[in-house]
Structures are given as structure tokens and as C-alpha cells.
Amino acid sequence: MVTRRNLFQGAGAVGSQLLLASMAKAAASGVNVKSLIEQKIDAVDNPLVIVEVVEFGPGVQSEPHRHPGPVFGYVLEGELLTQVEGSEPSTYKPGQAFYEPAGHVHLMAKNASKSKPTRFLAMIIGKQGSPSVLAR
DSSP, X not given: OOOHHHHHHHSOHHHHHHHHHHHHHHHHTTOOOOOOOOOOOOOOSXXXXXXXXXXXXXXXXXXXXXXXXXXXXXXXXSOEEEEETTSOOEEEOTTOEEEEOTTOOEEEEEOOOSSSOEXXXXXXXXXXXXXXXEEO
């Protein structure tokens, strides 16, 4: 994982000064950058990035499925209860990001609310010619 600390340690004095100046300029312009997730992924042949906004109505739950590659998610609204093969169920709230490894069965994605929708952004690293969701 690359962090600001790693960048400063790996950069020379000039590089560090340039990075600091760039960060200061961005802050002065009103731009705010919040790092959500950093995840190394394995190579994907013929990669294709699919970005989708997914909305689950109250109480809606997906069927078990897989994706053609890793998935990065970001909850926009509501709460998402999810479980990937080999892990415990997790609940994500607005502003939280999550990761699903390639090849794992997504056992459950659910909106536990009985009255409010759940919306999240899904960024799927897939393969050209492959759909974003595959049968289990």
C-alpha cells in the first residue's frame, strides 16, 4: 500500500517539496481529496473497468453470484450488508468503501432497511466481453 509516508520516504528532498507544494495548492483551491481504499489487484487479461450505481429497494437482497474480477464499492446512501465467501458478514454505511476479491462468491448483498433504499457505486475490474455479474 502506498501512503503519503512512503512517498516522502521514497522521494528526494526536491520531490518532497514539490509534493508538499502541490498538496498546499490543492488545499488552497478548495479541493479536498479523501483516500478511501488502496488495494493491490492481480493482472487481468484484456481488462475492462465497469462502473455502476446499484440501488436496492427496502429489504432487497441479491442472489449469490460472482464477478469477472475484483470489485471496489462505495456506499452512497443507506446501509449495505454484504458477505463474500470466506469472510464474515459486514455492514457498510455512506462514505465507506469495500473490496471483493476476484473469483470469490458474493454470498449476499442486502438492504436491511424496511423503509429506505440503499445505493452504492460498484467499480468492477472485468474482462472485455464478459458481463459484470456471473452466475455462481
